[in-house]
Each structure stands twice: as C-alpha cells, then as structure tokens.
Amino acid sequence: MTVLKRLQFAVSVSALLWIGNAIAQDGRDDHTNVWIAVEAQWDAEENGDKKWIDRMLMDQFYGWTKGTPAPRSKSSTRKWDRFNDEQGEMVAHELYPLEIVVSGDTAMAHYLYSSARRSKDGKVETSHGRYTDILIRTGDGWRFLGWHGGDD
Numbered sequence: 001m002t003v004l005k006r007l008q009f010a011v012s013v014s015a016l017l018w019i020g021n022a023i024a025q026d027g028r029d030d031h032t033n034v035w036i037a038v039e040a041q042w043d044a045e046e047n048g049d050k051k052w053i054d055r056m057l058m059d060q061f062y063g064w065t066k067g068t069p070a071p072r073s074k075s076s077t078r079k080w081d082r083f084n085d086e087q088g089e090m091v092a093h094e095l096y097p098l099e100i101v102v103s104g105d106t107a108m109a110h111y112l113y114s115s116a117r118r119s120k121d122g123k124v125e126t127s128h129g130r131y132t133d134i135l136i137r138t139g140d141g142w143r144f145l146g147w148h149g150g151d152d
Contacts, residue, residue, distance in 0.1 A: 030102040030137075037142035038109050038133055039095060045081075046090045053078045057144045058136055066129070066150030088119040105137035106145075127151045 037056070044052035057074045064071040072080065096112040109132070116126045131149030135142040 030107065031100045034100050034102060034107040034109055034135055034142050035097055037135055037144075038097075038111065041144065042093050042095060042113070046093055048085075048089065050082075050085075053081060058138075061144055061146060063144070063147040065148075071146070086120075088117050090115060091118045091124065092116040107135045107137070107142060109133045109135065 041052060041056050044056070053074065057077065059074060061074040061077065062071040063077060093113060093115045096114075098110040098112065100107060100109045110130070111133075112128070112130050114126060114128050116124055118124045129149060129151040131147055133147040134145045136145045
C-alpha cells in the first residue's frame with residue numbers, strides 16, 4: 001500500500017507541475033514576449049544567423065546606433081551587418097533589462113548590455129552600452145520598428 005500511495009503522490013505532483021508550467025507558458029504577458037524578441041535578436045547575431053534582419057525587422061525599420069552619422073534603414077542595416085560580420089564575430093553578450101512599456105501593439109524596451117567581439121586577428125574586445133528598442137506586434141510576434149543606442 002505504501003508503494004501505491006507514493007506512486008499516486010508522484011503522479012499528482014507531476015500533474016500539478018505540468019499544469020503549472022502550461023499555465024505559465026500560456027500566461028506570458030506582452031512584456032515577457034517583448035523581452036524574448038530582444039534577446040532573440042542578440043542571440044541570432046551571436047549565433048551567426050545571417051537571416052535575422054529579414055525575420056526580425058519591419059520593412060519600415062530605422063535604427064540609429066551611436067557612431068553612425070544617421071539612422072539606417074533595414075537594407076542599410078543588412079549591408080553594415082554583413083560588413084561587420086566580415087570583420088569579426090560576437091562571441092558573448094549579456095542584457096540587463098531596465099524598463100519595458102507596452103501600449104497596444106507598440107512596445108519600447110530600455111536595457112543595458114555587455115558584449116564581446118572577436119576580430120579576424122583573434123583579439124577579443126568587450127563593450128558596454130545601452131539601447132532603446134521600439135517593437136510592433138505582428139501576426140508573427142514582436143518585430144523591430146527601430147532602435148537607438150550603442151556603446152557608452
């Protein structure tokens with residue numbers, strides 16, 4: 001009988017954990033999904049994904065990174081991303097969310113970052129900075145309309 005009670009208890013706990021996990025996944029709020037999109041963009045760059053710009057940026061995208069003379073369109077961002085990838089690769093990053101604001105189908109995410117890049121000659125440099133990203137909810141999830149920021 002003791003074995004049967006233990007088995008019933010184990011099954012009950014497993015069922016509760018499964019239900020709790022399912023509710024948590026279904027209950028992701030907009031703020032969480034926005035942050036998932038921000039993290040996914042950085043992860044795609046670090047993983048060498050060459051198609052992230054087409055998937056993650058709106059056609060109307062304009063982003064202004066510190067050190068660039070003007071905001072860049074989606075096509076300009078693609079061009080300069082290719083050039084930067086030829087110079088080296090991101091090897092690590094960490095993001096620090098500060099604030100996420102969601103209003104309807106528009107979101108703004110403020111965050112800090114640390115990033116490490118390895119140049120073609122093998123030298124690794126770290127940088128730290130801040131970004132503000134603007135995202136739009138689409139049928140495919142949150143996509144970037146623009147961003148501003150860069151190294152401090």
